[in-house]
Amino acid sequence: MPDLAELIKQWWKQITGVMILSVLAVGVITFLKPRQYLSVTTAVPASSFAADRSAVFNENIQALYSTLGSSDDLDRIVGTAGLDTVYLATADEFNLFDHYKITKNSSARAKAGKELKANTKVMKSGYGELKVKVWDTDKNLAPQLANAILEKLQAIHGDLRNAGNEAALNGLVKAKEKLQRQADSSFESPERSPAFYEQIKQYEKLIGEYQLVIDSKPPSLIVVERARVAEKPDKPKRMYIMIGTLVLSFLFSLLLVLVLHRRKNERS
Numbered sequence: 001m002p003d004l005a006e007l008i009k010q011w012w013k014q015i016t017g018v019m020i021l022s023v024l025a026v027g028v029i030t031f032l033k034p035r036q037y038l039s040v041t042t043a044v045p046a047s048s049f050a051a052d053r054s055a056v057f058n059e060n061i062q063a064l065y066s067t068l069g070s071s072d073d074l075d076r077i078v079g080t081a082g083l084d085t086v087y088l089a090t091a092d093e094f095n096l097f098d099h100y101k102i103t104k105n106s107s108a109r110a111k112a113g114k115e116l117k118a119n120t121k122v123m124k125s126g127y128g129e130l131k132v133k134v135w136d137t138d139k140n141l142a143p144q145l146a147n148a149i150l151e152k153l154q155a156i157h158g159d160l161r162n163a164g165n166e167a168a169l170n171g172l173v174k175a176k177e178k179l180q181r182q183a184d185s186s187f188e189s190p191e192r193s194p195a196f197y198e199q200i201k202q203y204e205k206l207i208g209e210y211q212l213v214i215d216s217k218p219p220s221l222i223v224v225e226r227a228r229v230a231e232k233p234d235k236p237k238r239m240y241i242m243i244g245t246l247v248l249s250f251l252f253s254l255l256l257v258l259v260l261h262r263r264k265n266e267r268s
Contacts, residue, residue: 007257015253022249023242030238036119037139038234039227041146043130043154045069045077046219068222074124077153077221081122081132086152088113093148099141120149130221135235143227150221157220162213169210176203 008015047069080086091097091112100115102108121133132150136142179200 004254007261008254011257011261015250015257018253018256019246019249022252023245026245027242030236030241033236034137035233036135036137036235037142037230037232038133038135039139039143039146039230040134040225041132041143041150041223041227042125042225043132043150043221043223044128045073045130046222047073069220071124071128073220074128074130077130077157078122078124080156081149081153084110084113084117086149086156087117087120089152090145090148091116094141094145099138116145120145122149122153129224132227134227139229139231139233143229146227150223154219154221158217161218161220165210165214169207169214172203172207172210176200176207179203 045068088109091109096102096116097104097108097112100112102111102115116134119135121131123131123133125131130150132146132153134142134146134149136145
């Protein structure tokens with residue numbers, strides 16, 4: 001094993017040359033890349049029981065459930081964030097194909113959505129929070145995009161939570177109408193069939209309860225902090241990149257020198 005200090009002393013010009021060329025090449029690429037600003041919005045999952053009729057109207061059940069959702073609720077939302085639907089809708093809302101300078105054609109919408117998705121990270125933090133991170137060259141647009149993506153995720157899961165209640169409501173309305181038609185066509189007077197009309201009242205009560213839950217639109221996410229305008233760009237981290245390039249180029253050049261030194265000794 002050759003002495004490294006002696007080897008560096010002997011090959012210092014070559015090592016320095018490799019390091020300078022590497023730093024220059026990476027520096028040019030890095031400084032040509034546009035600077036991007038990061039905006040982050042944070043939310044926590046709301047309990048899925050908030051959309052349960054019994055959790056609203058049964059006082060004994062209300063105390064059993066937390067207002068916050070579980071880790072599973074958050075995992076479902078993070079999974080939905082991997083779909084293109086959210087990004088396509090946001091790209092349409094903000095006309096992003098113009099912002100990204102994409103030529104308007106049949107694939108412009110898909111390209112804008114893909115670009116936005118590449119600049120977005122939806123993740124679950126170690127504290128059980130949902131974080132939507134968006135990078136953009138426009139520091140004023142970045143927080144708008146982050147907040148819009150969070151709102152769309154909230155709307156999707158809010159609709160999913162309400163889907164069961166809406167199906168139950170439709171079923172109750174149809175059952176009540178059927179029962180009402182039977183009552184209207186019955187030859188028996190209301191006094192002779194009180195149970196028949198009591199059932200209609202129960203249907204009306206349930207319909208009112210389900211309608212209230214649907215109209216209240218319980219949130220699937222509780223926003224803790226909305227995205228704000230960043231004062232400084234987050235990408236690219238030029239200083240770290242340059243230092244990393246310097247270290248890696250030194251190690252590479254040192255390895256190269258070791259190989260060349262070994263071949264030189266073998267020939268001699």
